[in-house]
Amino acid sequence: MTTGLADRCSILVVDDMEENLIAFEAVLGPLHQHLVRARSGEEALKAMLRQDFAVVLLDVRMPDMDGFETTANIKRLDQTKDVPVILVTGTEPGADYAYRGYAVGAADFITKPIDPWVLRTKINVFLDLHRKNRQLALRAHPADTDRIAEITERLAQIELLLRNREEPGTAGLADRIVEVERAVSTLLPGPGGDCR
Template sequence: MPEAEETAGAPPLPNILIVDDDPAKLIALRAVLAPLGANLVEARSGADALRHLLKDDFAVILLDVRMPIMSGFETAEMIRQRPASEQTPIIFVTAFEQAETNLGRGYELGAVDFVFSPIVPAILRAKVTVFVELYKSQHELKRYRTQLQGLVQERTTALTAINRELEAFNYFVSHDLRAPLLAIDTIAQSLMDNPEVVSDATKDQIMRLRRTSKQMMALFDGMQTLFRLTGGDIRREKVDINRIATEIGAHCQAQEPKRRVDFRVEEGLTASGDAGLVRILLTNLISNAWKFTRDKPQPVITIGSERVAGENRLFVRDNGVGFDMIYAHK
């Protein structure tokens, strides 16, 4: 009997291969296993069993030990030599008086269990049920894995399309928008360098124009940073927070050499993460702290770590104006 076809949304019936040269025993085994609702396939010789295994997969094989021409043990040995069936469970059927002789040989050939004749129907069904249910579970896992792979592929395709759009937009920002702004700023600077050709009122307008231009440039820089954050691969490694924070602090100080900021960084401070992303994060946090302590007579910026709820957390603190914690989640 061929393997049952799989209907839409339903798993296929598991196949059980029954191998015995005695037609009466085949009928008896079929009657015992019929309540399991599986697809029962009969073979009357070892060669016949191997032909079935070339076509179909089986949840379990019931294999009579004593058969002419090719014994059950010889058949099992050949089954185990075929990669597609080497893991298929085999239950040997043997006479009780031969158990001592056959057990060792059977287990050497990969038997998972033995059934002794005369067969007790309840025991046989219980043994076979275990492997039928295992087969069903494996099939379900395979189906879920296939579905998951499909979802992953869909997500990957969508993300690839989004990344292409981001790359195109990033190019547009970098070239088509930035270039005109640079030209405007250059012209404005040139006018400011020639005060005799512009009035005081015009100078004020030019300064406002330059401020707006710089704000737009900063916005574009932020957008490009966002693109790098979302479009690149993340590489986790040990990051020297102390060194990065010190470098950022030195850069801020170089931009405002007349300011005196008490800049404190915890010694030996490290973290696990992407070094590039950590630098971007610290640059934003420290730059904000530097900016919002500008009106303080004695500005203090501290970078350190603390233990919170069993985790080490890094912090950047300052004594600047701060913000209302009601809006912290935003």
């Protein structure tokens, strides 16, 4: 399945080991989604406060803040509490691991070595759920959709005005406006919106 740029969702992959991050990127690459890396629980929380994620793939064993503690912190914050977390463990999750993971709010577990097909299937379920939740939220507020479309159009106009000026720094500002325009357009249903 080919996914257009406008259809991409963001997935946060958290592991303290570079080789594991590379492996996850290789396995998830065929999904054609936007993958964001974090090397610690703290980096993961910062990333989640900066952008919206459809799902988080989180290693259990990390120094400082492990996967359980990171999940608990994710679930405590209003902005991130609804993002599903899949915990990744190097051992078969026993009853204590499963209990502890589900108690802090994990949605699922996956064990290493990872079966690529199983991981992609699990991730796709959460991507579909994320898309449907966003569509339902927009349908509940049609006036908001009109307002978002108006804001996106105004941002595009501002960007064009900035690009036509020859003053130093306007090109960089125009680039930032484009980023804001893209972020706002993700809230729209259909081809203009992200992760539909």
